[in-house]
Amino acid sequence: MKMTKRTLLGMAGAALMAVAPMQAAAQDWQPRKPIDFVIMAGAGGGADQIARFIQAVAEQEDLTTRPLVPNNKGGGSGAEALIHVSTASDPDHTILVTLNSFFTTPLRQENLGIDIQTFTPVAMMGVDPFVLWVHKDSGITTFDEYVAKVKEMDGEFVMGGTGAGQEDSIVIAYMSGAYDLDIKYIPYDGGGAVAKDLAGQQIMATVNNPAEAKGFYEAGDFVPLLAFSDERMPAYPDVPTIKEMGHDFSYYNQRAIVGAPGMSDEAAAYYQDLFTQIYESEQWQGYLTSESLSPLWMDAGEQRDYWALQVENHQSLLAALGE
């Protein structure tokens, strides 16, 4: 089941606007109808949390004249969302919340015919690092102990993560290669389900984003062992990075907003301005800190270069995975 009925929301939005003062018309272009705010993942996961947070900020601060209507299309590692957005009948009112499957899914499924460079850059809201977690009852407290344990279990050490060829499997594949680990990998449909099964010790370790594991970490159930960020994270100062261990590797999930292919320059400028305001808001900056996201602000041109670089990186990562 998918979200929301557009007309009703439109009415709700109109009702809200009736009481709110009209925003000063700073731009030439304004949305004329509710904005299709497509999310490349199912409800409840990291990308969905972020999308709903952004929607809330826009609503609270009264930043848009028409509401952002979240629309979860998580099927096929985001392929469903990419097709929906690239065939949108009204590209000026269609934007997409992306994660790294924006790069990997078109690479893995060339038959979709998606060229991400045709999409319109809007804003890079931040990047989400990955951390290696184990359950506290495992007795493992350091990465060295983890490596020893995995080797001792000789192929029976079970890790969970998102679907094959997606972010988690890439991180785990890199780590396995670097330390010569033989890990049994169980794919799940989202980060939330992965964290839950680590909490229930159905699986032995995960590479969840901090936002997904935070609750269990604070309750003392999860132990972070290794970060895949460039530098140590302020919230986890005692957790070493894989870079410190001598491997030149870091991996982040991008939390970026892109526009549909064929979006007009005026509309693109409007959304770029809108998301700059959201990015600079107190709420979003607070979210970045509390959920351990790293800021990585870029302008439109830089985003295109970043996409090209990421596609290249993922090509070699997927090739190493044997995809």
Add this chain to the structure above:
Amino acid sequence: MDVLLLLGDGMLLSLQPLNLMMILIGVTLGLFIGAMPGLGSVNGVAILLPVTFLVPPGSAIIFLAAIYYGAMYGGAVSSITLGIPGASTAVATTFDGRPLAKQGRASLALVTAALASFIGGTVANVLFTLFAPLLASVALSFGPPEVFALMLLAFATFVGLGGDDIPKTIFSICFGLVLGAVGFDQISGAPRLVLFDYNGFLQGIGFLVLAIGVYGIGEMLWTIDQTRGDVTATTPKMTVKGMASDTKEAAKRGWKGTMIGSFLGFFVGVLPAAGATPGSLMSYGVAKMVSRNPDEFGKGSPDGVAAPEAANNSASTGSMLPMLTLGIPGSPTTAILLGGMVIWGLVPGPRLFVDEQEFVWGLIGSFYISNVAALLINLAFIPVFIWMLRMPFTILAPMIFVLSITGGYAATRDMFDIWLIVGFGIGAFFMRKFDYPLAPAVLAIVLGPIAEPTLRQSLLLSSGDPSIFFTRPVAGPITVIALILIFMPLVKVIRRQMGKRKKPAS
């Protein structure tokens, strides 16, 4: 007792004027959102989430929970009166609710649904209050093998029923399973069964699309075919006295289904990823299985209305549990609630019960109050719903058609789904002509997408060894019971055949 003190405080909190108003508005809105075909609690909560920034977080979540509750009550209304499932959670209610309405007993069905919903909700609230932390750990002990075993049990309850044509039931289940497999494969991410390379199939076939097609359009065609358009409209009467006797009858003939739905629904709701829809379908199957006259099911059994209705209310409370205690939503609706909580600055998860006691108990207290409010409001509206049934079929049929189409479109906003609905409606009509049961197909398209990945995850865990379903302490007994249920009818058939052979010999 600490818990009772906290609960008392919570109830007082939810009786504050603002919160009470939120409950009353929420329940009423929910009732109507649930009653609209295609719009369910998910849509209601998603649409109204932004409105809640106007009130403090405690009141906001009480409002949304009240909508969730109200929608569970409301879903039954169109299932019974029109035969179109008001929401995915109320599909099982059509199985018996619709036949009852056709017999002129719509008021009995509606009263049964309301009472069962109330009891289901109350049982769930009590279980929630007393055992929340314990149940959270039960939810965690359910890994992929346990979930698969449970799904197997659900299928078994549908196959292992006496009376039905078993090969046709199995065909119907397989048909549903194949439809459920269309779209992207979760494990490998590759597209499957994209018929005619049509992009619309990439996103899979929505369960509600099938249900609306089968029960909305299919039912309408069936009625037209059976009566040749000459439908003598039932003229149900609605009096206070009639309602009182309906209440008595509902209590007498629906208590068993209510009890099954209340407990089973809650338990299934607590398991993350399941939610109220599987809970209500499973409860229907179990109620039919343990019933003394299972043949009555599908033809207008109050138990058949009570079980899914008690279950969907019970499961909706149940699915709050993993959301609040683990930060993991147990249903699509709670996923949206979870998003709301993050926005309000609350961190759902293991710390919530400690750090935000007032919020948590205020919410739990509001469940009790919402439940009472929903029952009263629902009962008050029953005469209005009944009035709809007095319309002649020539007016009702186009209305059902329009509601089916708009309801199907509302869920995904995709024209492709409309064509699927029409296709399924026509297909269902013919399946019914040839006496194929349709409920198993509906069950399969809901449970298949849960069963399949958990089966594959389990086999990955065990390196392909199926004994994993028998050796684990929780999964083992469930699997064994499921297998017994599946093979029981087969044994019966063989025995009957043997008996027949013996007779001429003697």
